[in-house]
Amino acid sequence: TLPGPSFCLGIGPLISYGRFLWMGIGSASNYYNEKYGEIVRVWIHGEETLILSRSSAVNHVMKKGHYISRFGNKRALQCIGMNENGIIFNNNPSIWKQTRPYFAKALTGPGLRRTLAVSVESTRNHLEKLLGGHNTTSTCVDILLFLRAITLDISNRLFLRVPLHEGEIVSKIQKYFDTWQTLLLKPDIFFKFKWIYKKHEKAAQDLQDVVEELLLKKQQELQEAEKLHDITDFATDLIFAQTHGKLTADNVRQCVLEILIAGPDTMSVSIFFMLMLIAQHPEVEKKIVEEIQAVTGEREVQNSDLQQLKTVESFINESMRYQPVVDFTMRKALKDDVIDGYPVKKGTNIILNLGRMHKVEFFLKPNEFNLENFAQNVPHRYFQPFGCGPRSCVGKYIAMVMMKGILVTMLKRYRVHSHNGSTLENIKNNNDLSYHPNESHSRLRMIFTPRNQAAA
Numbered sequence: 001t002l003p004g005p006s007f008c009l010g011i012g013p014l015i016s017y018g019r020f021l022w023m024g025i026g027s028a029s030n031y032y033n034e035k036y037g038e039i040v041r042v043w044i045h046g047e048e049t050l051i052l053s054r055s056s057a058v059n060h061v062m063k064k065g066h067y068i069s070r071f072g073n074k075r076a077l078q079c080i081g082m083n084e085n086g087i088i089f090n091n092n093p094s095i096w097k098q099t100r101p102y103f104a105k106a107l108t109g110p111g112l113r114r115t116l117a118v119s120v121e122s123t124r125n126h127l128e129k130l131l132g133g134h135n136t137t138s139t140c141v142d143i144l145l146f147l148r149a150i151t152l153d154i155s156n157r158l159f160l161r162v163p164l165h166e167g168e169i170v171s172k173i174q175k176y177f178d179t180w181q182t183l184l185l186k187p188d189i190f191f192k193f194k195w196i197y198k199k200h201e202k203a204a205q206d207l208q209d210v211v212e213e214l215l216l217k218k219q220q221e222l223q224e225a226e227k228l229h230d231i232t233d234f235a236t237d238l239i240f241a242q243t244h245g246k247l248t249a250d251n252v253r254q255c256v257l258e259i260l261i262a263g264p265d266t267m268s269v270s271i272f273f274m275l276m277l278i279a280q281h282p283e284v285e286k287k288i289v290e291e292i293q294a295v296t297g298e299r300e301v302q303n304s305d306l307q308q309l310k311t312v313e314s315f316i317n318e319s320m321r322y323q324p325v326v327d328f329t330m331r332k333a334l335k336d337d338v339i340d341g342y343p344v345k346k347g348t349n350i351i352l353n354l355g356r357m358h359k360v361e362f363f364l365k366p367n368e369f370n371l372e373n374f375a376q377n378v379p380h381r382y383f384q385p386f387g388c389g390p391r392s393c394v395g396k397y398i399a400m401v402m403m404k405g406i407l408v409t410m411l412k413r414y415r416v417h418s419h420n421g422s423t424l425e426n427i428k429n430n431n432d433l434s435y436h437p438n439e440s441h442s443r444l445r446m447i448f449t450p451r452n453q454a455a456a
């Protein structure tokens, strides 16, 4: 039998579901793995749910073709437009199979090659806009807002290419994410009380409306253009697919929405954690800055440099391992199976607890932030921040390039410090749909000091 709390006349399922709603998905998963081991059976919404943090079990699920669906309340997914639309929580395998290739095309090949230059330019522009006019040695920056604006701008330049109001959209993306996180596992009864979830519905609708407007602008531009631009983009491909009846309008809008939120939801917080780790580990900063200087000198980072930025790469990997933003991923078994000797029924929900997996196996100093953890080659099965197999992160290559472009461009010019003595250990975090700082009470700030002035 599978380890985990006992059924006990239905009390076990009630308690475990309650724990997920109360603690958040990431925290509850860690609680159960810690208490019962690396393979645990609990219940969410009365459905059997496995929480896996043993690498053999996690890799089994990731690689097999019958775990290509996720789970979540259907009403919640309808409310945020993800039900059978888009890609991230599209639980209809045949529609998901139609949409994923559009993402794969945009996030690899020529798009991937342009990413570094676009990331550098966008980061430079934002740094100049925010800090350029200051003569003072240091500037206090609302860091998450800043990083979200950069990641949104990069995504827009790569995938949509229409003028947009960054501040307004960043705030709508955050509210959309909060809605997604709040509703995802709620019981059906919650949706019977419209007055309770009305504000969430509005938050989701607001972002959908903005994306609709952006798509209209894009369609207009395409109609007015005398010939197609040299570089086609994600949005253009989707609009053509809709014109040819291959994708519905709702699906196209949702795909554009998802490619725009993917960066601000994941990378901005990841880079924030990285900047905090740099601020807390001056010896690591020194190594990174020396490497950047040796490889790029006075010029901006280029694609041909990426292979040589080995310390930067180890630093990004170690940061994602030690302080992950995407701590787990959710799947559903579409067939009966056996995982690590345990029988698993079709329909079972699966949580792959990647963050914990990265701390319980293989690494030399699992509970420390230490670049030595990546000093030797790490076999893929022990380190999967983006997942692997058919439902892995389709943006994994582009995400690495964007993070390198943003970090290198910032660190070449600025030293970063935390504000008011905040450290990763003392800022409050939520570990629900993702692991991120709790921003409900105050905004997080960091101090940027120009390197030339810091040296003087």
Ligand code: HEM
Binding pocket: 062, 087, 088, 089, 100, 103, 107, 155, 258, 259, 262, 263, 266, 267, 270, 320, 325, 326, 328, 329, 330, 385, 386, 387, 388, 390, 391, 392, 393, 394, 395, 396, 398, 399
């Ligand atoms: C630090 C950055 C990022 C991390 C750690 C991350 C991690 C992940 C993980 C763990 C998954 C689930 C994989 C699975 O179930 O096996 C995922 C899915 C996904 N990611 Fe990322 N991601 C990042 C950035 C991005 C970016 C920049 C994009 C696109 C611009 C992106 C697009 C997606 C999409 C579309 C999916 C859903 C794929 C599907 O369901 O078929 N991600 N990501």
